[in-house]
Amino acid sequence: MNSHLDFNIKELFSSYMKLVDVPRLSFEETTEPAFYGKKLGLVNGSAWIQLWSYYFGRMYLPGVKLVNIGNEAVQLNFMKAHSEGKACPPQKNIELFARYTRDLVELAEVDAILITCSTMNRSLPYVRNAVSEFGIPVIQIDEPMMEKAVNNGGRILVIATHGPTVKSTQQLLEETAARMGKANALQYEGATVEEAFHLLGEGKIDEHNKLIANAIRNQQKIKPIDQVVLAQLSMSVFKLSYPEPEKIFGIPVLTSGEEGFKYIAKIFKEKYLHQKNR
Secondary structure: OOHHHOOOHHHHHHHHHHHHOOOOOOOOOOOOOOOOOOEEEEEOOOOOOHHHHHHHHHHHOOOOEEEEEOOHHHHHHHHHHHHOOOOOOOHHHHHHHHHHHHHHHHHHOOOEEEEOOOHHHHHHHHHHHHOHHHOOOEEEOOHHHHHHHHHHOOEEEEEEOOOOHHHHHHHHHHHHHHHOOOHHHOEEEEEEOHHHHHHHHOOOHHHHHHHHHHHHHHHHHHOOOOEEEEOOHHHHHHHHHOOOHHHHHOOOEEEHHHHHHHHHHHHHHHHHHHHHOO
């Protein structure tokens, strides 16, 4: 049997469809009135990461219709550019993200856009410009996490598992600190654990998470750190093994899956209250 199919196929399809559902024009009932009738456009750097978008979307935005877009060609192209020492992400990718976003607004009439790819965070100004006339929020998933890290202060350990993401993530952290007037106080270390990315691709979640945990512990032996930032949405599965990292490592571990989707929830709730109180 093909090793990629070495699991309970029926259980896979059943679990996947329970999470994703089929497209429907109707809206799901929800106990959160701010979410009812809302649509979130998710611009992904690859098709496989949409599973994460659905999971965290269902967790933090119950009732919101999730509209995903993205394919492996985007990720393969920026991986190729990175391996060849060219600009990463490529301008073609950035322009594609802007077109993707425009499609989500024009075809699905989404109420907000969330860019879920850390490597593609350089596309944010282009994406915002592409849909500026519609007046909807456009958020890059790492923005809320970076703001929280900068506000927390102290020395930050930024961990990535995918080479092309490293520079974009560190740039965003530096830009966030500068925007918040805290550039001089920013202190951070970087660590890349490429092997974890490959383990994730093999479905070895526990092993992936253990390598990230080892990277945290190894850094703590070298130099004290006050918090950890996990650079990619895919790394958010770390919390499945370490749901309370402060008890294990003595410091907070921030993930974009949690912080990014919670921020979208905040946007929808604030807008609902504003409309209700008018």
